[in-house]
Amino acid sequence: MRPNLIQTYLNNMPQVPPDKKDRNLDIEYVLSNRTFIKPLPSKGHLINRGILSAPAAVAKNIAYDTKSFVKAARGKANDYEAGKVNDIGMKLGGLMIAGYLMTRKQAPLAKAMEFVGLASFFAAMSIWPKIALQWPAQLVHGFNIRQKYEDSFGREKLFFQDPQYLAWSLFSDQKINKIGDWMGVPKDMNNRRDFIQEKMKKTAIQNNTMWMWTAGFATPVLSALICNACEKPITNLIGKHRAKKADNMLLDLNNASVKFKDTAALDELEEFIAENKDKKLNSDLVKKIKANLTKGFDGVTAQAISDDLDDILGLNNKKYHVDYMTLENITANTRKALETLVTPAQADRFLPDTDSLQNLLKDDFLNKELSETDVKKLLGVVGAKIRRNVRSYNSSIDFGKVDERRVIDRLFNLKMADNPIAKAIKPSSKLSDSLVETLRSTANVLTEFKARNAVLDEYIYLKAAAAPQTVLANAWNDFTHALPKLFNISQKEIAETRFDRKLTGELLRNKIEKIVASDTEYDALVRAIVEKIKVFDRSPAMSENYINAVNSVFERFPNVLQEKGLSMPNTVNRINGNFGSLKNVQKDFGANRVLGIRSSLYRLLNTLDFYKRIADAGKISDEYIAALHSGMPKAVKEEIVEFAKKLSISGTTSDYITKFFELRNPKLNSDDKNQIKSVAGKVEYKFLGENVPGGKVDIPQDKMFFHEIMKLLYENKMHPHTVDIVSNSGSALVDELAEYRRTFINEIGNAEYFFKPHHTTGAINKNTKSYRQFLLVGLAPDQMLNMTTKSIYNTRKWLKMFGGFGAGLLGVTVLSQFFFGKMKLPGGQKND
């Protein structure tokens, strides 16, 4: 930037009165020789920046802003530079808000969207005047109303921002005339340039005003629309990133586990050791050590570790120590125990005092390391002595004898923990050097295992947890959001049914019945769904890599223990055992998540297939609906088909587990045994709608109802079209679908229900688990669709409201261009 000449001159103006000779100044001479005040040539120019130079301009702006900031802080900024501080402040404030809100969000998408929101807001602020005003004005009036120019001091400004100060000299005659031609200004008029300039100025003022009035409406809407558009790509991006992150973690498990290592716990252990080294292992210290080593483990595992620690710390095989102090305690304890039985004088007669105890025990027990057996022996020796003493005491007197049995009871016939003598004998375990080493290496092994296990947890979380933006959740959202389009459901239908799952279910049923009536529509739908389900195959939460990693982490644990010469049988069994071990839990979590989702997808496919088989009854071989066999009355067939249709769309686990509850006709027509008849996807019911005298009832003793429905839905052959499409899809889906149907029959069809004992499809399966049944039934199609339509409706409703508003605003703003810049020619004619 060059110095402001006037300002410099004013600041440095000599403050002294002119010399005398200056008073005789020859002004003519000075004026004709004024070389030093000649203005420098202007460096101002219009800026026409292409998209390519934008990054360079951004860099230049950042540099300029920084410089302005520093100058303003020193109080030396000019007005233009001081203005830049406002831009900096606005962006800084925005970043602070986005950063803060990010810390309050859990999901990575939500975190990212805070910054997207901020960026979109600034983007909307600068995009709106471009698309709504600048570009239309360029087309209508032939010039850029938001033309920028750089003045001689390198300051970039909007040309038309101050209509009272327009640097017209920056526009060449040629340029102005060209704009005039576009505007249709007569070529031969006087002062044509002035007229065109006035017209441009007027247009620009009008546009600036329009900008101020529309920006407030447009920016929030446009910003929200941008965010909306960004959400999906960003979700995909995050999903891919997270999937990759998870895969990389498994590839380099050692490195990944470093992050999860709980060094704080190890440090804490070192603190205990430093504080308590060579001290006796009292219960408090043991508790602390156990708490430290079991930190981060579940209760069952913690108990196993704790049990193993008892062994390691020698608590199960205690050593005891007896010294003179112990003997004093024994003396005191025994007297106290007999307080209510004998007088102190009596006690002194037959209870040994400390010295006689010392004599008694000095050879075999005193100051020696004793095992628990030794302590018991000691009790025997002392007991015999007391017994002898009591007898001799009793024989020495005639009156006031002591009850020997009761004395012995009080002193010896007690649990070890309550025994007054044993109580005085303290365990001798110390936190010795060797014990410290063992504890250290145990802690290291456990910490390392925890860290490696944490990597597995993180992996399976990223891939399969019921949390936003996990791989599985993304794939699921992708699938469900495609449903309304696949089933041709309109926004109006969504609006009518979204409040009620039942309404959604009815809508879905009608849609499916319409689709299955046509082979081409059915094929297209199934093909689309199979393509979507295939994606799930490609993003498996239960990859072989993961299973291998789980095995390696859990099987490594006993090996490392062995290497270090440690033995923790309880812990090893809990972590790497066969039944209910942590290893199996780790595998099951992912497997169950996947099972639940796959069941929901297969169920939808199975439902479609069933509807198609019913729709084609008569057209295709009866083996596809073999459950509706020829001996079955048509009325029953109708009941079965109708129930199966409802069940497959909205049935829940409890419907299956309670073996169905349905109000049926108890006295139905059994003469007509024809096959059911379908027209245009729907079954033409002959008996079902009939009025039943006395009303319909549930028939709990009819096990065939359950039996045949299960067979019809899950055992009869699938429709040839379905089989064709699925087997041509080039995935393992064909086997998986068959496996799903088989498992369904086996674990739900054959499950036992106490109140309806014979309602099974085959032999009773007693090994069913309720959570498996829940996962196998999956999400009902009507509920799946209902959840989706609710969220789709909300988004679409919002888009319709504000998208419509935005479009309207844009239209009005663009149209307004045609009313701008109207001026009368000097002669009074109009010039548009």
Place this chain on the structure above:
Amino acid sequence: MILPVSNFNNRVNFTDDKKAKKKELPYDCDTLLKNNFKNRALITYDKFTNALSLYTAKGLKGDKNANFYEFLTMGSIPYVIGSLMMMSVFNSANKFFEPIARSKAGAVGRKMALGVLFYGILKAATKPLVTAPVKWLTGVDVEIPYAKFIYELPDSVDDTDITSIEYHKVFESKEFSRWDLLYKSEAKGEKRNEYYDNIAKKLGYGENLNDSDQEMKPVIKKIATKTDMAKTLSSYLWAAAGVAYAFQNSWQDYFNVATLKFWKFGKFKHSLKVFKNTAIKCAKEFYNGPSGATGWSKYAGKFMIGTAALSTVLGVLNAVSVKKASEKTPKDVIDKDRKYVVN
């Protein structure tokens, strides 16, 4: 077309239409105004109503007298509309959602609306945190307003209504500050340099300086520039803290009973009471982080408040730290024996 322009205050209305009201302007020349609440309120009101009516009309007409001041004044329109729109974007569609989504979207939407409100309030209310201490410590009031008397170009030869008033601030431009308005009138028996004398005295340049105005102008300019910067930056940071404050979960307590129906006195009073309690609860939540927060989210609130407060304090300290007369280097002083050449 060249139209006659009179450069005196033409308040004579050449019309025989008695009903035509004569335009009364409160000032007839550029006038320094007191920076008090009444004037500030009047100026804000005048600017905003003009932005909505007169300036918009002139702008849409493409009036030749439309100027930069009017354009800048209309800059308040997108702020107000944008704020309302922002609230609307997050709230208007919610009533069509099903109940659970409605209540969830509503909770976010209301916080968003509160955030917009707090942004505006804190942005405006925190500016005096900088300007007041600077005024108190140095005597320089950067917000001091003046009314500018404007002559416009007449629309036609018959147009005699060619004057209007604009409200500016003396230090609005640091390059062209209105120093002239700060002189007192000697004709009225006042001391010409009184304003500058006061500041010189406050800043320790001494009393009874020969030309306190010339000596103080560069200093005042520096203070004004620094103060404006501190004011701008800190107000954005406070505004950001305001938005963050509005996003505390406990505001739900207030939203549950919130009502603006002041005529239902009992309910309104209760809602104000709950607002007060909630505001305190939320302030605590904001400062300490949500319960059970760890790491960043625990300290984010403290960080927001801390940054804003720090920017205010540092800004004021920076603004008031100007060189005292005794610390001036010889370079700053004009050597009266030397000849200076402008190059």
